[in-house]
Amino acid sequence: MKLKQISVFLENRKGRLWKAMNVLATADINIRALSIADTSEFGILRMIVPDPEKAQRVLEKNHFVVKVNQVIAVEVPDEPGGLDHILGVLTQADINVEYLYAFVEKNEEKAIVVIRTEDVDAGIQALEAAQVTILSADEVYKI
Amino acid sequence: MIWNEEAECMAPGEKTKLQLEKLQEVVERAYNNVPYYQKRFNEAGIGPEDIETLSDLEKIPFTTKADLRDAYPFGMFAVPPDDIVEVHTSSGTTGKPTVSGYTREDIRIWSEVMARALTMAGADKKDVIQNCYGYGLFTGGLGIHYGTQNVGATVIPISAGNTQRQVEILKDFQSSIITCTPSYALYLAEVLEKEGITGEDLNLKAGVFGAEMWTEEMREEIERRLHLDALNIYGLTEIIGPGVAQECMDKSGLHIFDDHFYPEIIDPQTLKTLPEGEKGELVLTTLTREGMPILRFRTRDITSLQSGECPCGRSLVKMDRITGRSDDMLKIRGVIVFPSQIERALLKIPGLEPHYQIIVTRPQHLDELEVHVEASPALFSDEVKHVEKAKEMIQKRIHDEIGLRVNVNLVEPESIPRSEGKAVRVVDKRKFD
Incomplete structure (x- = not known):
């Protein structure tokens, strides 16, 4: 059984992770699990949320690059x-x-x-x- | 020392007379022998007889790089092919290169102006000149070479690159003058320092540096680290190559050899000629070239002109060092790059938004090119390795297009600043003013 995970591209810049969290909080989305892969130039935020489609929608509306897999x-x-x-x-x-x-x-x-x-x-x-x-x-x- | 006192110290009135005479001749030659000019003159409703004073030059339409490219390869030649003894080309990064054809007399003129330039840098028969400009279709190497031979100095035709070899020769041959790009001079200084070789171990007295923009700060640094006088040289393939203008030891601007190349400064927007001293785009007319006379060539280089006698004794008009371009052309480590080339490379990648920003820096005296590209779902993945692969692929596409390695940095969508709906394409952090 597969589970949907939502991944978000984060530029390695101050306040970007907070911005993503802020968008999800405003949309009343609770994060079940989270991990961040970081490289010197960018990060990938991976999350398990109850409604991945909604999370994708609100994040994309706020110009985040999102992938659900x-x-x-x-x-x-x-x-x-x-x-x-x-x-x-x-x-x-x-x-x-x-x-x-x-x-x-x-x-x-x-x-x-x-x-x-x-x-x-x-x-x-x-x-x-x-x-x-x-x-x-x-x-x-x-x- | 002045190579050609008669020409370089001519009284202003005499100079103007000579220039008008030569201008009328070259206009006549261009009109009669180059269909391009005949067509442009006819369109403008003028003929060679309308050039009665130097200011009548303003009636003549400009020639642009695009015009020269349209004439590729030999459409701008004003003499039968048999009379052309040498050709050079520009790098041709944005399409077909532009070709420059030289008659025997043109080569003589070239070696004359280059001899004047090298003499300004203090060269004479006793000097050993290490010529690190590239030899080949590029005019840098051979232009300096001809001038050196004319002066009677010893030329080391080492050409560009192979820094280890350059260092060895500098030391072993005790080269007294070096010719290269200013950023390469600084790179050489760094390598020399790393190997524990100081300016005192060398015999350098002057450097003739050009082919890219540089600053007074760079001059000071080169002089301090290499123990030499760092002088600016200017030229372009379309006009002749290096040797259009050269700085003397007064280091207060570049003397244009205005008995061969007639300069004007225009406002790049209105295209009107600007009065002396005002900053604008340099426009050049070749007064003496036979093989390929060029009338009112828009160089796109921003500078200003100043006449009057120089402390060095020359009366040749001086141009300020180049401080910018009137188009978006960039020179990165001597290689010409247009933002449109990078855009073209990006557009070839499916799913990529062509929102990008080019950031040019010169951290260790060598230009670095960074391209910020807005990430898109097509490039993004939950796996780091896939995102990095996408990044490398973009780097490779850009490299294929411009021939330079760049560092691509993926940024978030909408993060590249847009002004009036259009992205700011280039941030040049190198300082030339």
């Missing part, structure tokens, strides 16, 4: 070795991970890991075969 969200036990298992599965299946980021659930002893594999479908297949819990969009947004 698919990622995989998996649930792992919030204990040592949780991520080790997941990555072991993907490595065994010879699947390249482009990036990942994790966040911890508030009420349960579980963590959620957002994974972007080179080939998203192949990633899902491998994880499903290893009986890893893949979360649906609704499940992620409900957290």
Whole structure:
């Protein structure tokens, strides 16, 4: 099951991340998970939000370059070795991970890991075969 | 020393008489032998007989680079092909290059004005001149070469590039005069310093620097670091090459060899001739060239003129150092670049908005070109490596178009300042004023 992630191009300039956050706040969009990839010249802000289409719309209206793409969200036990298992599965299946980021659930002893594999479908297949819990969009947004 | 005292120290009245005489001759030659001029004169309703005074020159239509390009390759020649002994071309970055054809007499004139220029820089038979201007179709190398030979100095035709070799020769041959672009002179100074070679280890006394804009600050720095007198030279392929004008040791402007090249300053907007001393676009007319007479060529270079006797004794009119262009042409490390070329490269990339800004800097005395391009969904990805690949692809496209490596910086949409709906294309942070 794939999950939509929204990516935003950020110029490496003061106040740009704040501006993006401000746009989302004004549109009453709650961010479930977030990570930033930074290079010397630009950054990529990646987020999981409940309504990615709306987020894209408001950001684009404010002249941000936005891309919505698919990622995989998996649930792992919030204990040592949780991520080790997941990555072991993907490595065994010879699947390249482009990036990942994790966040911890508030009420349960579980963590959620957002994974972007080179080939998203192949990633899902491998994880499903290893009986890893893949979360649906609704499940992620409900957290 | 003055190479040609008679010509260079001529009394003003005498000079004017000579100029008018030569102007009438060259107009006659151009009209009778170059269809382009005949057509332009007829369109303007004038003939060679209408040039009765020097100010009648204003009646003659301007010649632009585009006119010369339209005449490619030999349409501007005023003599039979057999009489042309040499050709040179401009770099041709914006399309076909412009061709310059020289008769034997033109080459003699060229070596005469270049001999005057080098003598102004203190050259004589005893000097060893390291000529780091490029040899070939570019006029820089051979122009200096002819002048050096005329003066009787020793020329080292090392041409451009290969800095290690340049340094070695500077030291081993004890070159006394160096000719190159001012930014290359500073680069050389840096390399010399890195190798622990100081100005005292060298024998340099003067440098003849041109082919790009530079400043008084750069002059001071070059002089301090290379222990020489840094002098400005000016010229252009369309007129003859280097040797249109040269600075003397007074360093207060460039003497135009106005018995061969007649200068005017115009307002680039109204195209009206401006009075002496006012800043505007330099327009040049070749008074003596046979192979390719050029009437009222718009150089696009911004300067002003000043007559009167110079402390050096010459009466040749002086032009101020070039402080700008009346078009958007840029010279980056001696290479001509027009913003439109960069635009053309960007337009070839699908999904890319042609919103860009060119930023020129000279951080380590060498020009750097940075192009800001507004990011678009087509270039963007959630993966860093894809965005970087897109950036590299843009860099390559621009490199293919202009022949220079640039640094592309992706910026957010709408972040490039727009004035009156049109983007400000060029930010030149180098200072020439």
